[in-house]
Amino acid sequence: MRIPCPFCGPRDEVEFTWRGDASVQRPAAEAGVEAFHDYVYLRRNPRGWTQEWWQHSAGCRAWLRVERHTMTHEIRKVEAA
Amino acid sequence: MSQRFRLAAGGRIERGATLRFRFDGRDLTGHPGDTLASALLANGVRLVGRSFKYHRPRGILSAGVEEPNALVELRSGARQEPNTRATVMELFEGLEARSQNRAGSLAFDRMAANQLLSPWIGAGFYYKTLMWPAGFWERVYEPLIRRAAGLGRASGLPDPDGYDSAQAHCDVLVVGSGAAGLAAARAAGAGGARVILAEQDFELGGLLLAEPAQAGWRAGMLAALETMPEIRLWPRTTVFGFYDQGVLGAVQRLADHLPTPPPSIPRQRFWTIRAREVVLATGAHERFLAFPGNDRPGVMLAGSAAVYARRFGVKPGETAVLFATHDAAYDSAFALAGAGVRMAGIIDPRGDSAAMQAAREAGLPVQAGSEICGAIGGLSLRGVRTRQHGGAGSEAALPCDLLLVSGGWNPAVHLASQSGAALAWDEALQAFLPGASVQRERSAGAARGVFGLAEAAADGAWAGREAAAAAGFAMDTSFPLPDAPTPDPRPYPLYEVKARGKAFVDLQDDVTAADMRLAHREGFGHIEHAKRYTTHAMGTDQGKSGGILGAAVLAEARGESLGVVGLPRFRPYATPVAIGAVAGEAVGAAYHPVRRTALHAWHEARGAAWLDAGMWKRPAYYPLLEERDPWDSILREARAVREDVGLCDVSTLGKIDVHGPDAARFLDLIYANTFSTLPIGRARYGIMLREDGILLDDGTTSRLGEHHFFVTTTTAQAATVLQHMEFHLASAFRELDVSLASVTDQWAAMSLAGPRARAVLARLATGLDLSGLPFMGVAEAEVAGVKARIFRISFSGELAYEVAVRAGQAEPVWQALIDAGATPYGAEALGLLRIEKGHVAGAELNGQTTPGDCGLSRMLKKRGDFIGRVLGQRPGLLDPGRPRLVGLRSVDPARPVRAGSHFVAARGATESLGWISSTTRSVALGGWIGLGFLRGGEARHGEELIAANPLAEEEVPVRICSPHHYDPENARVRG
Incomplete structure (x- = not known):
């Protein structure tokens, strides 16, 4: 799999580190334990398109939001965080 | 005259040269151009192995990769290589091969008695042995099965050969060099496309090699290909996998055909090929x-x-x-x-x-x-x-x-199937053909059911042109096609003749037609279930020849068509690949990079014993000549710190520069304690949590300016902490104006610790009045003429200064401190000192402990957000019954206590009250001491418990105490 880094161009996946679901957002400080629980533990496991965090850890170290298809590994959108 | 089955003329062998080889101790001869199988047949050797389960005599079934029977052990010593297919093994001078899976001689195999047991060892017998009778598995079945079943033996020795891995990029990859492959490569290359033609055989040509009448056409095609500037012709290269986004894997055998692979070239090369377009001209396997x-x-x-x-x-x-x-x-x-x-x-x-x-x-x-x-x-x-x-x-x-x-013939659809293409059943050909492409690939020739050399060549030319056009290299070209008759490969649909006796559908795994019916009867009728139940098509040949037979038997049993039953899913590797090729060069010292501190050469010259900490090499201790036992050195070094002054290389700690107007706010969010109140020129100990409330890391952070902090992390978590900070700065805290830079490698850091530390440093430091630098103070000075940062921080519990200088200037400063009287101490003594002091480290911050567990709750800030604040307040993490950090001392001071032991109430008790995380011999107290986590924690100080280690069969009485074994008032660091 190759990920087109907006700063470095298309690079091999070995240069990146996967973090997981980029659709979840850290709740506000006062949001309460339920909101933080969902943020930390609840994840969808879709067969299809996902939005994920990837860091170009062996490159420019930018954090990227990547739209990837879990069946084909097709990547249709990458943007810097 | 040997080779009595060699024909007087014909063939592609070099008759003028003779190669000597050995099979099961017999000296035989062959010619260059032979495979091991063809040379064995030439010598009349037709019995070459015993089967997997029943130990039935087996011969040579095929002339290619689909071979299920003729698997041999090749070479000897460290190069002994099991399960080599004789049918693809190129003969070389001195080749040594042995038949496999026999007890005794090949002709008289004692294990052949297994055939008499066959009513009890049919399909699924293995699973049934797990069920009944209880206890039989370990004592009876497993040893028997292990002895009886299997293929060749691994050498058990390190592989003496080198392997390489490489990346290749091309416009068109053509897999297979038969009539279709040659034509595809030529048509694709005509327009200037970068073409790779990969062929698993040592000669290009596929079945053309067995058609003397086509020798001229083949030669003409090869000559035309060789003139193309952008083509790479790779014989001895097996494409084994088709992955996502046009990535294919291949193994090129560079030295397998040489008597002794020379050290100058890799034995095999593992290619990752990125192809814009792929032509699969992989041919077909006869069944x-x-x-x-x-x-x-x-x-x-x-x-x-x-x-x-x-x-x-x-x-x-x-x-x-x-x-x-x-x-x-x-x-x-x-x-x-x-x-x-x-x-x-x-x-x-x-x-x-x-x-x-x-x-x-x-x-x-x-x-x-x-x-x-x-x-x-x-x-x-x-x-x-x-x-x-x-x-x-x-x-x-x-x-x-x-x-x-x-x-009939089975088109070799493995790679097409791996690429995602569904398989379609063709009733007339009685074969599965590749369906619509999912990736940028197309099959050509026999691989998609187009049989006949002329037809396959025409099909290959079409596919090559299509592929080149799709890659942007359209060019019409024409060349002669082979003049060959058109065969009719449409078979009468017969797969099994039912009669009394064993009819095999999988020769390598000894699976019979009856086994497939048994699988169906016992509820494993789905092709994927039947495969696992019977091991059908699970061998190294992956059912290339007989896979469809098993499916046909199953289809009949189910009363459905073969097209409905289908074949089990094809996965890489389509043909077996040596594990050494997969590992490539990443073995031994090249398995991962080695990180050396700026002072590595000094430690080495001093004869340091090394400790691996992640990728780092850290000095563990520095043995003196007369010291035989590591403890002699470790205790001596620790004593020097407690009584005099020591010097430790702490450069491996992670160091992160945090800059920006919001740096203080950011650190308040990242750390569980407060940094915004830290004055410039001061350091503070900090703890960092994960969002789930568990401790992530600890370390000291110094404020060097209003908007500039210098963070240190533990050695082990340096990368994790940087990534953790970067992630939150890019996501949840993105509104903050902060920049981060790892400076771990830029700074060398040395910890000068002991009662005489100030006296030693004062002799070398200029521009700073050390007596005015308080505990946790930070200042700049020149040490031995080198600009340095001085941090008055201590891990050992003694008066200590951490001296940080630019990495390139570390050695003279270190040497000057040594010359001034400091004793070098290593990571082992450092560990001893911190356990005496009760400081937590990696063994305590193990990804399961909370600030409360480690006695650090009072550090948590009461107001304001920080990572881990909310989830860290969950009742389970605040439960007072959780094991808490305690100290322990061996009741018999001379008796070692092992880290990893559990606290139990009495000898023989099995209820764990907690565990021991770190232990050491102590210089301050004498005897063995440690740290651990114990239910009840502080309330149990003074109690005697047992440190139980059932694995080592140890029960050691220990007395529980405060984790601060040494200087609990913390007076010495302020001295």
Whole structure:
């Protein structure tokens, strides 16, 4: 799999580190334990398109939001965080 | 004269040169151009192995990668290589091979008695042994099965050869170099596309190599290809996997065919190929038929027998019978008859056909409407039993020593299937063909059911043109196609002849047609279930030849069509790949990079014993000549710190520069304690949590300016912490104006610790009044003439200064401190000192402990957000019953306590009250001490418990105490 880094161009996946679901957002400080629980533990496991965090850890170290298809590994959108 | 089955003329072997080789201790000869299998056949060796489960004698079935039987152990010593297919192993001078899976000699295998057990060791027997009787598995079944089953033996020694890995990029990758592949490569390359033509054989040409009449066409194609500037022709290269986004994996065998692989070249190279477009010209594998005794040595695929005769100039037998269900197979009968083999009969279930008539006209005895219902013979074939197709009438015996079998051809769809293309059943060809492409690939020639050299070449030319055009290199080109007859490969749909005896559908795994029916009866009728239940098509040949037979038997049992039953999913590796090739160069010292501190050379010169900390090499201790036991050195070094002054290289700690107007706010969010109140020129200890409330890391952070902090992390978590900070700065805290830089490698850090630390440093430091630098103070100075940062922080519990200088200037500063009287101490003494002091480290911050567990709750800030604040307040994490950090001392001070032991109330008790995380011998207290986590924690100080380690069978009495074994008032660091 190759990920087109907006700063470095298309690079091999070995240069990146996967973090997981980029659709979840850290709740506000006062949001309460339920909101933080969902943020930390609840994840969808879709067969299809996902939005994920990837860091170009062996490159420019930018954090990227990547739209990837879990069946084909097709990547249709990458943007810097 | 050896090689008595070598034909007088013909074939692609170099008759002028002789190669000597050994098989099972026999000295034999062959020629360059032979495979091990063709050379064995030339010498009349037809019994080459014993089968996996029943230890039945087996011969050579095929002439290619689909071979299920002729697996041998190659070479000896460290290069001993099991399960090598003799049919693809290029012969070389001095080759040494042995048959596998036998007890005793190949002709008399004691394990052959397994055949008598066959009623009890059919499909699924392995699973049943797990169920009954209880306790039999470990004592009886497993040792028996391990001894009896299996293939070759690994050498057990390190592989002496080197392997390489490389990336290749091309516009068009053509897999396979038969008529279709050559034409595809030429058509694709004509427009200037970068083409790779990969061929697993050591010669390009595929089945053209067995067609002497096509030698001219092949030579012309190769000559044309060689003139193309952008083409790479790779023989001995197996493409084994088709992955996502046009990535394919291949292994190129660079030195497998050499007697001793020279050290100057890698044995094999593992290619990751990125191809814009792919042409799969992988050909087809002929399939055998299931009938009793279809595994006897002497039973051979019809097409393979023709390959032995025409490509290798070998007569695979004296008297042959052909059992075929389609016209294309008759070519083999003509080929062998032409090679002087007596054709004793052609057995064909069909009524009539063009090829049958042609055979009759050529004087070959054709028995229309007949089938073979049994093979006669033990160690080698002596004849076959024939009967009318369907089983009516009586059986007749037909003597022969070679049985040619062909039930049709299976297009090699493995790579197409891996690329995501569905397989489509073709009723006329009785074969699965690649369906619509999902990736940028197309199959050509026999791989998609287009048989015949001329037809395949035309198809390949089309595919090559298509691929080049899709990659942006459109160019119309034409070249002559081979002039060859069109065979008719449409078989009569016969897969199994039912008669008494074992009819195999998978020769490598000893799976019979009856096993497939058993799987269906016992509820494992889905093809994927049946595969796992019977091990059908699970061998190294992946069912290339017989896989479809098993599916056909299952289809009949289920009363459904083969197209509905399907084949099990194809996965990489399509053909076996040596594990060494997968590992590539990443073995031994090259397994991962080594990180060395700026002071590495000094430590090495001083004879340091090394400790691996992640990728870092850290000095563990510095043994003196008279010190025999590591503890002598460790205790001496620790004592120097407690009583005098020591110097430790702490450069491996992670260091992060945090800059920006919001740096203080950011650190308040990242750390569980407060940094915004830290004055410039001061350091503070900090703890960092994960969002789930568990401790992530600790370390000291210094404020060097209003907007500039210098963070240190533990050695182990340096990368994790940086990533954790970067992530939150890019996501949740993105509104903050902060920048981060790892400066771990830029700074060398040395910890000068001990009662004399100030006196030693004062002699070397200029520009700073050390007596004015308080505990946790930070200042700049020159040390031994080098600009340095001085941090008055302590891990050891003694008066200590951490001196940080630019990495390139570390050694003179270090040497000056040593010359001024400091004793170098390593990571072991450092660990001893921090355990005495009760400081937590990696063993305590193990990803399961909370600030409360470690006695650090009072550090948590009361107001404001920070990572881990909310979830850290969950009741389970605040439960007062959780094990808390305690100290422990061995009741008998001389008796070691092992880290990893559990606290139990009394000898023999099994209820764990907690665990011991770190232990050491102590210099301050004498004897063994440690840290651990104990339910009840502080309330149990003074109690005597047992440190139980059932693995080491130890029960050591320990007394619980405060974790602060030494200087609990923390007076010495302020001294």
